[in-house]
Ligand SMILES: Cc1cc2nc3c(=O)[nH]c(=O)nc-3n(C[C@H](O)[C@H](O)[C@H](O)COP(=O)(O)OP(=O)(O)OC[C@H]3O[C@@H](n4cnc5c(N)ncnc54)[C@H](O)[C@@H]3O)c2cc1C
């Protein structure tokens with residue numbers, strides 16, 4: 001990670017602090033050598049099948065594809081975790097993922113994808129890669145694995161399940177007051 | 180008590196599919212004392228087990244068996260194996276459906292006469308008129324408890340409706356209300372009234388919305404004349420040397436091949452599976468599939484001209500609260516070629532939750548333009564546009580080379596928009612945008628059609644056997660004891676959501692079948 005990114009990342013920290021740190025949902029704070037640590041959000045993800053740098057890149061790719069400034073990295077990590085899990089038993093997938101990240105790194109030049117400190121630079125790289133079947137696989141998987149997390153719904157103001165609360169008949173189905 | 184019939188009982192009527200068409204026909208026949216076996220490919224999930232969660236509900240109820248697509252429609256690119264969003268479950272798509280229940284307009288039964296010749300459009304008049312349909316529409320409305328009919332009150336307007344109504348007033352639209360919905364606005368028929376949970380598409384856990392699953396089917400079973408066999412996928416229809424159908428071959432829950440004999444077979448698998456079944460039933464006598472002497476089986480596939488408009492506002496809307504589709508504007512449903520197209524369209528409130536919004540708002544899109552719209556989810560209002568699309572011979576269901584788990588060739592769905600569909604969609608997008616901007620929308624988004632929820636026309640009704648597959652009773656022109664009982668009978672699509680018409684046709688067809696059986700004509 002170059003200074004740019006480190007900087008941008010630190011700036012992000014304060015914005016994301018409001019998200020409760022206890023709700024890990026992923027592997028918990030890992031200490032193994034293959035662990036991917038996110039000190040600012042206090043979580044870690046055990047990475048064994050993929051290279052740790054690859055997983056790190058995937059998480060950033062996920063954010064760059066669907067950037068939501070109010071959503072913490074760990075939700076992107078949860079969304080991308082399946083590549084780590086599946087790669088453990090699917091060598092072909094593992095190869096595809098590593099190769100895709102390697103291609104991205106190559107097109108990024110020195111420092112690779114993670115070395116590009118500005119979102120706009122990385123998005124330009126993704127745009128170039130958008131015809132790549134692996135990009136589309138990641139995007140189409142992510143549109144479910146990110147937005148289908150119940151923990152992110154409140155961030156969008158979506159309340160989810162309502163039957164157990166008796167529907168909205170007494171809970172604001174018609175409470176609009178600004179028309 | 181639900182009946183059970185023997186597999187070699189050749190006196191029964193076999194119905195394939197338990198949705199709007201099949202479930203209704205089954206009950207109507209059972210009420211008249213006719214013995215019926217409904218074979219349903221999906222499982223039986225009672226309404227208590229429905230799930231207030233979009234993807235989980237989809238996994239529970241939707242048809243996810245392999246289908247393929249082709250053609251220039253965007254669904255082919257974005258959802259190549261999901262041409263349609265319909266159901267495989269007892270109750271069929273009436274578990275997922277939103278409940279909007281509209282009658283066709285008089286001129287829509289006479290599309291060819293009213294619209295004239297349109298290049299590329301295979302328009303035809305229905306062999307029935309609105310006047311003939313009216314008594315059956317009335318019975319369907321009563322059965323389904325459609326609001327604003329038979330003295331039933333309308334549903335209360337939710338937030339999404341209030342935004343629509345304010346915009347409609349600004350634009351000078353005259354006919355805007357909370358819809359004619361097959362959803363209980365008061366307790367009736369031993370079912371709850373709507374509790375505004377907002378998960379109509381996921382199956383109504385209150386049972387307030389009409390579905391054959393908990394209305395027609397148990398009522399039919401109570402007569403002792405109806406047996407519903409879930410998890411039974413019909414593979415083909417068999418016939419004798421004279422060409423009369425004799426029964427069906429199906430795969431049961433364990434994948435075992437079974438055979439059910441029948442006096443009459445009625446196909447109601449929805450407009451993709453019904454033609455697939457007829458085509459897969461080819462034989463040395465009927466080389467191009469059953470009931471296909473016209474070559475029209477699978478052709479003229481219609482999916483309604485659809486689209487959505489979502490709009491974001493400065494302040495919250497919470498569109499997902501309350502009945503999903505209880506809001507309509509009918510002013511654009513008229514036929515008025517001055518707008519640059521024939522036929523018309525309805526505008527109806529629609530809301531998706533965050534998971535489906537992400538998947539369907541602009542399929543394939545990514546980056547900040549997309550995510551900023553998602554960020555405004557709570558401040559978003561939405562409407563769906565549903566209009567008449569043109570039947571085209573080349574829009575069709577064919578058999579793909581791919582096979583399902585039973586080794587049966589799956590359906591390929593080919594679709595290209597007709598220029599009239601495109602012109603209508605552009606007009607509707609423009610009106611939707613204007614409507615929301617009139618009430619202060621900051622951004623409006625034109626959303627392309629979802630995978631088809633309305634699937635129509637692939638076994639169409641015609642006066643002349645040369646032009647279509649079934650006659651005005653849904654009886655195939657070629658085989659007297661073979662019927663089609665779902666939306667695939669539609670000669671043209673009209674602007675209205677189709678289910679009320681499917682149910683009305685099934686009520687009418689049941690009278691005809693019972694009468695013909697009594698006369699020993701079939
Ligand atoms: C999300 C959604 C919202 C909708 N909202 C509305 C609305 O507001 N208003 C409206 O009018 N319409 C609406 N519709 C459309 C409506 O659901 C359909 O028009 C209607 O249910 C079609 O009836 P059908 O009998 O043709 O088929 P279905 O109801 O789909 O039933 C067909 C059944 O046949 C079964 N089947 C298929 N093939 C076989 C086989 N080979 N063997 C055994 N069984 C088989 C299927 O599993 C299925 O259960 C909506 C649909 C969806 C998905």
Ligand code: SF4
Pocket residue numbers: 167362372373374375376377378379380382383384385386387388501502503
């Ligand atoms: S909003 Fe009404 S009809 Fe829709 S699911 Fe809830 S209770 Fe049923």
